[in-house]
Amino acid sequence: MEDTVFLGTFNAAEGTLPQICTLTQSCVGQFLQPHDLVFALTWPVNMQRRLTLSFHLQFTEEKLGQAEKTELDAHLENLLCRAECTKQNTERIMKQTEVLLQPNPNVRIEEFLYEKLEKKVPTRMNNHEVLGLSMIESGSEFGPGTAYGNALIKCGETEKQIGGAEREFIQSSAINFLTPFRNFLEGDFKTILKERKLLQVKRLDLDAAKTRLKKARVPDARAVAEQDLRMTQSEFDRQAEITRLLLEGVSSTHAHHLRCLTDFVEAQTTYYAQSYQYMVDLQKQLGSFPSTFSSNNNQSSSSSGGASISVPTIPLSASMLSPSPGLGLSGFHELRNSSGSRKARVLYDYDAAGSSELSLLADEVIMVSSVPGMDSDWLMGERGTQKGKVPITYLELLN
Template structure:
């Protein structure tokens, strides 16, 4: 108990002494050992790296998991060294609801079939999202956390030690300066006087005493300077390692960008596949009779800003014979090779996306190719008859850009 009290008293004394040192340095009443400009630049660079790494880490966590409660739960599991439970993504949960609804509405009904198709795609989207989150966590978040919880803690610890060494060095300098001033004052010995020999003896003794103090202070200063230089070199090496940290984080950033690009490419492909599947499902929805007019400029990828990314084609409506005049043959029953183009009303069109024909009555498209299109009596307004050389077939309007 006595030993602990003595240690506490000693620590309190050191703390008070250093607090006084800091105060005197701020007020300009004490000298401070300055670090060289290169060292100061390394310190500033390390602080900047730490601050921005924390911000990037936090915002990436928000991107991958927008739910703050879920983030807190995952953080607690990690701190307790327990496995984070598998969490259902929003897309997977939506897929579950859609498929359950389809079973209640009737899986063979048009609405039920469509719900199942969309639900299956949402499940695939949820799986892609899960893979992206997993990849980003391992290849990007983990290295950032390792730096903050490992390298940065080591750097902070060594910087605190360097600060203490610097304070010890400045304290030794102050003691030496004080001892030298006292020695110089004591060296001013008065002339020997037989009537007052005691003054001469006392002055000579004081001068010898302060000489010993100066010698002791110089020894302590040399030791403090050695400790300071050694610690400064250790800290400098750690700070210079920040360059390697940047290189490592750069590699991780590339992996994060690649994972995100793969995720969005998968989502885009899944949605294209869904649209093709829905275009082949039987349904009763009849599109707008004005659908053969050119699409709005804002819907055409040719006039969209480059930053908007690849456009997603709108859902093509299933061809029907709604609105066909009495006695007109069903377009679906016609052989495309027997169809004759009208004398007027043909137009040029550019394919916006690839399209795979579902049967022999349809015409496959390649993105950006030019074809001739026209409408026939009784034809569904969401489809046009297309010609490419000797090939003919129906094509969905939503996959075309009609040209004047």
């Protein structure tokens, strides 16, 4: 019966060596660690076990620096480094994108568990939608007929619109950006790892075959070793080619991820553009409220000192509330110098601060005229039988 040496380690702190083990240092040349004992186990094995043993022996001797190692070609090494770099950066980008789309770590963990359990994630309102609902409820309690209540309701509706746009952005980003990144990590890269490990096994088999050929002295044994070397060399070359083809596919992955990145940027641009437009529209709707509050404050502060004059403040955005370029301020100047009246379109809603003023609705057409002694920022508005002062910043004179 033929004997073969098996290499292993034993921790002396955990017990004594089995009787079948024989302590030897010559099998590897040195101890692995001071607390490890390197032992040789004599065991009868067949040819297949001998090959497996050669594989492990080759691996151990390489770690101890006592065996030569077949190096991969530079191109394959570069491809391996690029694949590993792609994997690390894909993980980092994906992680930070998930944080951007869902900043709450508890919610991210919950969604991850639902995904692993293959259950539908419960629908929840985002922060904009929660804020919008709170504003609408508060505005309803104050009364939609009041300036503050009406403003709260309008702000709440806008916040809900922004929340809806954010929800669409998150869904689009998850499908078009995160999913391809995750598919690469869980699919293509795992295949690369599998083939890379198999290439490592084939390389160890090849080096073990080279070692056996060097040690062969008998002609028959040398012939068997040469045949074994040719077979392992062929298997190694074949596995190296398979691994190389997979690694070169990372270039296609980069191109695909570039398209995904473009889709993500487009989704983000759409989200911010929609949010901006919603806020611009809200700003126009709220343009009347600053002047209303100012007028109320002026009336309150001067109630004991005589009659007060309501002076409208500058709206939220002067460029948005300025008269149309065609007529401009010159049209209002001509109207104040004449005794006639003109048609004017209302640009924004306006709530009257007192009985002397006229409430306005956006896009309605009224008649306006100048009254002697009236402040230059105001005109007399007329809608049917209703008359009252209106601020010129909310009007556009018509031809």
